[in-house]
Amino acid sequence: MKASYVKPFIVALIIIIVDQVIKTWVRMNMYPGEEIKFLGERGMLHYTENNGMAFGMELGGDWGKLALTLFRIVAVCGIGYGMVYLIKRKYHRGLIMNVALIFAGAMGNIIDSTFYGLLYQTGYDGKPLGLFHGRVVDMFYFPLITGNFPDWVPFWGGQDFVFFRPVFNFADAAISVGVILILIFQKHYFKQEIPEEPTPNSEMLEE
Template identity: 75%
Template sequence: MKAAYTKPFLTAAFIILLDQIIKIWVRKHMILGDEIRFLGNRGMLHYTENNGMAFGMELGGEFGKLALTLFRIVAVCGIGYALVFLIKHKYHRGLIMMVALILAGALGNIIDSTFYGVIYKYAGLFHGRVVDMFYFPLLTGSFPKWLPIWGGEEFIFFRPVFNLADASISIGVIMILLNQKRYFKQEEPEVSSPNSEMVEE
């Protein structure tokens, strides 16, 4: 039974470690706003930090920041419990691995928001900023002028800057949504036919 726990938790640990290595490298070798292009204008490292949720979304104010960090910690405890439950009750291996990805991503960003402020001496405990760096503006242009509200404004896809932890969470959630029927398939109980009961008698 112990072997069943090894792969998902090792996978989560590897993602957390790699996520932190990338973030530490970015902080050490880049300054805010720096860019290192590896796919021209379509893919780059763009160093930014945010006070909020995945992909740069934010929850305003110091209280909002504290509440978000504490919520993340509670959520990670719940995800960790769910992962142990799924393994213990032998759920689909794909589902277990996707929950492990979500756990890894959540923990990766919690480390930033909980400890980075103290480690890098710019804020107190639970008030650190999450480091983001991956930016893929694959499509750029402008909305047609005749379009209501956004007419003439710049259009960028994909606009958010994210990190490995964000990507891990997104992949886990998307794969669970796409594979619900397979991951949560219930075995139908066998129904004995009248003839089989007569044979038994």
């Protein structure tokens, strides 16, 4: 296999392994809701599990959970195919690596939602949640700014606010970094060289 194929998939594999190692450590050494602070009140491990998408967003119900997991599997297959396509067409290496980040992050969360319910997680009745019904393990929490909205702010006046509120995992971070870098450098990644058209003056000089 060519090195151009190997490097993005090695990066993706490393991210998946790191993600699963962190999740396994958290699951084995913390209880749900427990916090381990490493930046005081501004940064901590906060063990939580969610049924849904990145950063704790959810699609409700058993059928919603199943649909979301199956959609993730289809999506990650599409992302993997897209990465191979970009490599074959010799797209910008930065773009390929960013797609590898997104692919790895999606795979990391798919492992949770596909297998954790079969291997580790149980429902309220104590029975395993089953294949495709696992919960995604999240742990990173950075409430950097906390306060209250002024009373004059529509809808949220007087309510508490926290930035950054979502609890996320290493896989979520990989997806976010990949997407953000693609958005920032999209003109550089997708630029095309347009051949210069001859001007009337240049044609006259050639004659």
